[in-house]
Amino acid sequence: MNIVEKILARASGKPQVSPDDVIFANVDKVMLHDVSGPGVIKVFEKLKNQGISVDKLWDPTKVWVAEDHFVPSADKVSAENIVKLSNFTKKYGIEKHFKYGMGQYGICHTLSHEEALVMPGDVYVGGDSHTNTTGALGAFACGLGHTDIAYVLLNGKIWFKVPETYYFKINGKLPDHVMAKDLILKIIGDIGTDGGTYRTMQFGGSGVDEMSVQSRLTLCNMTTEAGAKNGIVEPDQKVIDYLTSRGATNVNLVNGDDDAEYAKVFEYESSEMEPLVAKPFSPDNISVVREAPSVELDKSYIGSCTGAKYEDLVAVAKILKGRKVKIRTEILPAAISIYQRAMENGLLKIFLDAGATIGPPTCGACCGAHMGVLAKDEICISTTNRNFPGRMGHIESQTYLSSPLVAAASAVTGKITDPRDLK
Amino acid sequence: MKGNIIKYAQDNIDTDVIIPGQYLKVHDYAELATHAMEGLDPDFHSKVKEGDFILSGRNFGCGSSREHAPIALSHSGIKAVLALSFARIFYRNAVDGAFLLPIEIDQDAYDGISEGDEIDIILSTNEIKNITKNQTYKMKPFSEIIGKIIAAGGLFKYKPDQD
Numbered sequence: 083m084n085i086v087e088k089i090l091a092r093a094s095g096k097p098q099v100s101p102d103d104v105i106f107a108n109v110d111k112v113m114l115h116d117v118s119g120p121g122v123i124k125v126f127e128k129l130k131n132q133g134i135s136v137d138k139l140w141d142p143t144k145v146w147v148a149e150d151h152f153v154p155s156a157d158k159v160s161a162e163n164i165v166k167l168s169n170f171t172k173k174y175g176i177e178k179h180f181k182y183g184m185g186q187y188g189i190c191h192t193l194s195h196e197e198a199l200v201m202p203g204d205v206y207v208g209g210d211s212h213t214n215t216t217g218a219l220g221a222f223a224c225g226l227g228h229t230d231i232a233y234v235l236l237n238g239k240i241w242f243k244v245p246e247t248y249y250f251k252i253n254g255k256l257p258d259h260v261m262a263k264d265l266i267l268k269i270i271g272d273i274g275t276d277g278g279t280y281r282t283m284q285f286g287g288s289g290v291d292e293m294s295v296q297s298r299l300t301l302c303n304m305t306t307e308a309g310a311k312n313g314i315v316e317p318d319q320k321v322i323d324y325l326t327s328r329g330a331t332n333v334n335l336v337n338g339d340d341d342a343e344y345a346k347v348f349e350y351e352s353s354e355m356e357p358l359v360a361k362p363f364s365p366d367n368i369s370v371v372r373e374a375p376s377v378e379l380d381k382s383y384i385g386s387c388t389g390a391k392y393e394d395l396v397a398v399a400k401i402l403k404g405r406k407v408k409i410r411t412e413i414l415p416a417a418i419s420i421y422q423r424a425m426e427n428g429l430l431k432i433f434l435d436a437g438a439t440i441g442p443p444t445c446g447a448c449c450g451a452h453m454g455v456l457a458k459d460e461i462c463i464s465t466t467n468r469n470f471p472g473r474m475g476h477i478e479s480q481t482y483l484s485s486p487l488v489a490a491a492s493a494v495t496g497k498i499t500d501p502r503d504l505k
Numbered sequence: 506m507k508g509n510i511i512k513y514a515q516d517n518i519d520t521d522v523i524i525p526g527q528y529l530k531v532h533d534y535a536e537l538a539t540h541a542m543e544g545l546d547p548d549f550h551s552k553v554k555e556g557d558f559i560l561s562g563r564n565f566g567c568g569s570s571r572e573h574a575p576i577a578l579s580h581s582g583i584k585a586v587l588a589l590s591f592a593r594i595f596y597r598n599a600v601d602g603a604f605l606l607p608i609e610i611d612q613d614a615y616d617g618i619s620e621g622d623e624i625d626i627i628l629s630t631n632e633i634k635n636i637t638k639n640q641t642y643k644m645k646p647f648s649e650i651i652g653k654i655i656a657a658g659g660l661f662k663y664k665p666d667q668d
Binding site: 129213230309 | 517519521522525526527529530531532544545563564567568569570571572573575590592593594597598601602648649650659660661665
């Protein structure tokens with residue numbers, strides 16, 4: 083069995099599972115946030131009216147809650163959602179509730195790894211499509227809707243059809259100017275936004291072995307944009323070190339068997355990779371940066387679970403150091419722990435000296451929620467994950483998706499810029 | 506199950522246009538319905554009637570996992586979405602929450618059915634009858650688990666232990 087089949091077999095109490103088997107898997111961790119949480123609360127209200135008991139959760143110690151989409155509260159409605167969420171966690175005894183303005187908080191997917199909340203081999207489900215991100219730790223990490231999350235909270239399990247796996251073998255270390263974001267954009271461009279639908283996208287090979295855990299998180303994060311059920315990397319010593327440095331103990335590895343089977347294997351040579359952008363209006367509409375349209379950008383947005391991890395901010399600082407931004411540039415570290423590290427290591431000073439604005443951790447404008455949404459005809463280059471029409475604001479605004487290096491280089495020139503071409 | 510078609514002849518209709526991100530904070534189902542399809546078709550709310558079906562291309566409902574999307578469509582009166590294929594979370598939300606039927610169709614049905622056509626979806630034979638044009642197409646049968654959850658009326662009413 084491959085790693086996903088092994089995790090799902092263990093979680094469903096079966097000696098073996100194969101693609102297309104339907105199983106009920108016991109869930110190890112579950113996450114909700116200020117959008118899916120109130121959605122789940124609404125489902126609980128419906129269930130109560132139908133006479134189904136919602137008095138207690140199956141295991142509140144396995145649940146954690148993030149405040150990320152509309153925080154700091156964007157308006158009255160979002161403020162009320164935060165209050166609802168607090169009442170919910172209090173009522174059900176959920177202790178892991180990361181509240182903004184009270185120490186560590188941030189984007190749910192960022193907390194999953196920054197706070198070592200998910201372990202290799204876990205079945206981890208979250209009320210958000212980018213739950214896939216956390217597969218980089220070697221977990222089966224999958225996004226679900228409100229009804230499914232409510233079901234998990236009450237029953238501790240959920241049904242899955244065992245996915246077949248596409249294996250992406252990356253040969254060699256990525257060149258300096260190329261980031262994991264470029265690689266995943268390349269893959270999405272090749273297989274399309276439905277190329278991974280219902281499937282696992284697994285990443286391996288020497289290129290992935292060489293990669294930091296944070297880069298692997300970027301790969302798995304955007305498997306969602308290919309429609310995949312989950313993304314995964316087999317965990318190794320780097321994952322153990324990453325999690326133990328964040329407080330985890332007894333991290334155990336799980337790996338696929340030597341004779342693991344994959345539905346299809348794709349090979350990529352890292353040395354052939356170049357900085358890329360996804361043009362409006364789809365993450366699979368890919369262009370090499372040097373051949374991208376010569377548009378006048380209005381904004382560079384460096385944020386989100388995809389593109390505001392510590393490593394991403396280091397890449398941005400490398401470009402912005404000693405330079406000035408030419409267009410509006412917003413930098414929103416994805417969690418307070420990252421913000422703090424960026425402060426301690428002088429990155430925030432570099433950003434401010436360059437003229438950028440630094441915002442608090444939030445999903446913010448990535449999903450068009452608040453804090454920097456786009457006006458009609460505005461054009462943005464962004465380290466986020468989606469650029470469908472209206473994703474970041476007005477339906478006639480445009481978003482180009484890129485790596486943090488490209489977004490920073492473009493902030494300096496006001497045009498879509500390959501970091502190698504920066505003077 | 507009979508209804509009239511609202512056709513969007515394009516692929517990749519994502520949840521950002523089915524219900525734009527600014528409404529994610531809204532959890533009142535009736536209010537969500539007033540914003541359904543707003544990102545693609547601002548006239549949708551005024552033209553949709555109870556019992557209508559949506560017809561679209563590949564990868565319907567891609568993008569965010571927001572259950573707001575099937576909720577907004579369902580509370581607008583949409584009983585089924587017919588598409589060449591679906592994104593997985595939209596599909597599962599539609600079924601597990603018992604909001605609407607996601608019906609996978611083939612190219613013949615996609616090409617043959619027009620805006621406003623009256624359609625009869627016959628689950629017992631996996632057929633779609635176009636009453637307006639007097640044509641019949643095949644629909645892809647639901648997989649076993651999906652069929653059972655739909656028959657039960659959603660995931661919470663489905664009892665896997667009784668299988």
